[in-house]
Amino acid sequence: xxxxxxxxSLMVTAPVLGPxxxxxxxxxxxxxxxxxxxxxxxxxxAPRALPQDFLIAVTSAVLNGGVVVKVLLLxxxxxxxxxxxxxxxxxxSPGLPGQFIAATLAVWNPxxxxxxxxxxxxxxxxxxxxxxxxxxxxRLRTCAHTRGGPTGTRGRAALALAFWIAVAGLTPxxxxxxxxxxxxxxxxxGDGWARLRVAGLSVAAAMLAAMPWLTAALVGDAVDASAxxxxxxxxAFAARAEPxxxxxxxxxxxxxxxxxAATPASRASLFAVxxxxxxxxxxxxxxxxxxxxxxxxxxxxxxxxxxxxxxxPALLATGPxxxxxxxxxxxxxxxxxxxxxxxxxxxxMPGYTLAxxxxxxxxxxxxPATATAAVCCVALIAVLPDLAWGVxxxxxxxxxxxxxxxxxxxxxxxxxxxxxLPPDVMRQFSWSGPAPVLDPLPRWLRAEVLTTGDLSxxxxxxxxxxxxxxxxxxxxxxxxxxxxxxxxxxxxxxRETDGDIVVQRIGGSSPAATHRGLLIAAHLVWLGLLIVxxxxxxxxxxxxxxxxxxxxx
Numbered sequence: 001x002x003x004x005x006x007x008x009s010l011m012v013t014a015p016v017l018g019p020x021x022x023x024x025x026x027x028x029x030x031x032x033x034x035x036x037x038x039x040x041x042x043x044x045x046a047p048r049a050l051p052q053d054f055l056i057a058v059t060s061a062v063l064n065g066g067v068v069v070k071v072l073l074l075x076x077x078x079x080x081x082x083x084x085x086x087x088x089x090x091x092x093s094p095g096l097p098g099q100f101i102a103a104t105l106a107v108w109n110p111x112x113x114x115x116x117x118x119x120x121x122x123x124x125x126x127x128x129x130x131x132x133x134x135x136x137x138x139r140l141r142t143c144a145h146t147r148g149g150p151t152g153t154r155g156r157a158a159l160a161l162a163f164w165i166a167v168a169g170l171t172p173x174x175x176x177x178x179x180x181x182x183x184x185x186x187x188x189x190g191d192g193w194a195r196l197r198v199a200g201l202s203v204a205a206a207m208l209a210a211m212p213w214l215t216a217a218l219v220g221d222a223v224d225a226s227a228x229x230x231x232x233x234x235x236a237f238a239a240r241a242e243p244x245x246x247x248x249x250x251x252x253x254x255x256x257x258x259x260x261a262a263t264p265a266s267r268a269s270l271f272a273v274x275x276x277x278x279x280x281x282x283x284x285x286x287x288x289x290x291x292x293x294x295x296x297x298x299x300x301x302x303x304x305x306x307x308x309x310x311x312x313p314a315l316l317a318t319g320p321x322x323x324x325x326x327x328x329x330x331x332x333x334x335x336x337x338x339x340x341x342x343x344x345x346x347x348x349m350p351g352y353t354l355a356x357x358x359x360x361x362x363x364x365x366x367x368p369a370t371a372t373a374a375v376c377c378v379a380l381i382a383v384l385p386d387l388a389w390g391v392x393x394x395x396x397x398x399x400x401x402x403x404x405x406x407x408x409x410x411x412x413x414x415x416x417x418x419x420x421l422p423p424d425v426m427r428q429f430s431w432s433g434p435a436p437v438l439d440p441l442p443r444w445l446r447a448e449v450l451t452t453g454d455l456s457x458x459x460x461x462x463x464x465x466x467x468x469x470x471x472x473x474x475x476x477x478x479x480x481x482x483x484x485x486x487x488x489x490x491x492x493x494x495r496e497t498d499g500d501i502v503v504q505r506i507g508g509s510s511p512a513a514t515h516r517g518l519l520i521a522a523h524l525v526w527l528g529l530l531i532v533x534x535x536x537x538x539x540x541x542x543x544x545x546x547x548x549x550x551x552x553x
Contacts, residue, residue, distance in 0.1 A: 005080075008081055032065055042513040075128070079125075087353065097370055109384065114255060118257060126167075129174070131350050133168065133182050141193060165179065184302060186198050205533075212522045236455075236457040256342045264386045266383070266384060414505075416491020417450055485506050
């Protein structure tokens with residue numbers, strides 16, 4: 001099953017895996033990143049990309065940053081398919097036919113396609129961890145043995161739970177998704193660990209994994225500064241109805257992302273209706289089995305979560321729902337994470353794949369299990385054909401012009417605050433393709449890059465949190481002298497055009513950010529959790545495999 005999941009993942013990501021860098025909308029990779037203040041969460045922007053930026057900065061010191069991103073992207077999709085099959089085997093034991101369907105649905109669906117086109121590769125890493133988190137909790141709840149057992153001990157399951165929560169914690173949203181899945185699966189009945197104990201482990205692991213962005217939020221003013229600005233994007237980031245489906249139907253079919261440009265061509269027409277009918281048909285086909293006692297006791301929590309994950313964002317996209325989210329974001333700092341409602345549909349994936357895995361059992365009187373699996377897998381792929389080959393060729397590896405590396409080297413030799421023109425945070429380069437991309441420069445420099453974070457969506461500006469950057473950009477656009485810019489703390493001015501990048505030294509500087517040591521320590525807590533649980537899980541897995549070989553020999 002891991003081989004099949006890997007093949008599916010390679011079918012999706014193949015164009016990105018060649019030489020070059022992933023550069024598509026929010027996805028930015030560069031040869032090297034650094035532990036800048038922004039990478040640690042010590043900027044005016046909300047800490048949305050922690051500890052992702054820290055990890056890439058550390059690993060790109062020894063491995064090209066473009067390769068790091070590609071490995072993580074491929075790994076996220078592979079984990080989703082393999083993990084869905086493992087979860088189905090753990091809960092339902094549907095045999096290989098059901099596992100093939102589960103793996104296919106987990107990888108080959110509109111959610112994956114739309115998030116890839118939006119550039120949310122790190123969110124897909126968290127997405128891929130969800131079935132593994134569910135499997136670990138189910139094992140903890142149902143395994144009555146302290147040691148041994150056919151699928152591993154409770155100790156292994158506990159390490160696995162903490163490890164997968166830490167991996168999902170590459171982004172704040174991924175961590176929250178994993179925690180919600182873990183707490184939902186605590187409701188599964190069993191003779192293993194008590195519910196409170198499993199929930200306590202889940203929350204403790206999540207708190208450790210959240211240390212980077214929780215610490216950044218506490219010691220900085222990013223969350224307070226962004227509360228009002230976050231509310232401005234509520235309507236722009238709401239889930240969207242796709243042709244012929246309405247918002248609820250789009251979300252039920254695992255689509256409905258806010259950005260219509262980040263949608264596969266097959267979802268931009270009434271063909272989306274057929275695709276949704278097929279996907280939901282595969283899921284519904286297995287419901288008679290998963291809702292039957294005793295299977296229902298194991299599957300019901302994830303099925304309920306799937307329903308909430310679909311209905312909840314649909315309600316939040318209504319007028320009253322948008323008003324509620326706007327009020328919540330203004331009242332409680334940090335709830336800007338609720339703006340992009342469609343991303344929470346990821347929570348439906350474990351429940352959907354469980355139901356789909358049972359389809360061969362439901363249809364066994366009509367078709368052999370292998371035939372049912374083949375029909376379901378082919379149908380799921382056929383109704384989303386443009387997910388293949390980098391979502392219809394839109395996602396591919398690109399090459400930076402030579403001037404970018406030279407500009408980065410010049411600034412990195414004397415890192416001072418950088419002001420960038422044009423002022424927009426998004427760029428349109430002919431060499432990166434037709435889609436807009438985030439400015440890659442902040443990821444490539446040792447220096448602080450002053451960015452406002454403003455986004456233009458549908459002709460409307462959604463303001464970011466960069467107040468200082470906005471003031472500097474106003475000075476640039478009004479023709480301020482180099483001395484005035486230097487007095488404002490600007491060290492370099494960079495002018496980016498489609499074919500060139502021009503660097504001008506200004507010479508200004510700004511004081512170093514405080515709390516760097518504290519933020520590095522917070523990131524090391526997350527990294528330590530990841531390494532300790534990963535090594536412990538690997539060691540226990542090896543010992544278990546040796547024990548099984550001794551028993552069978």
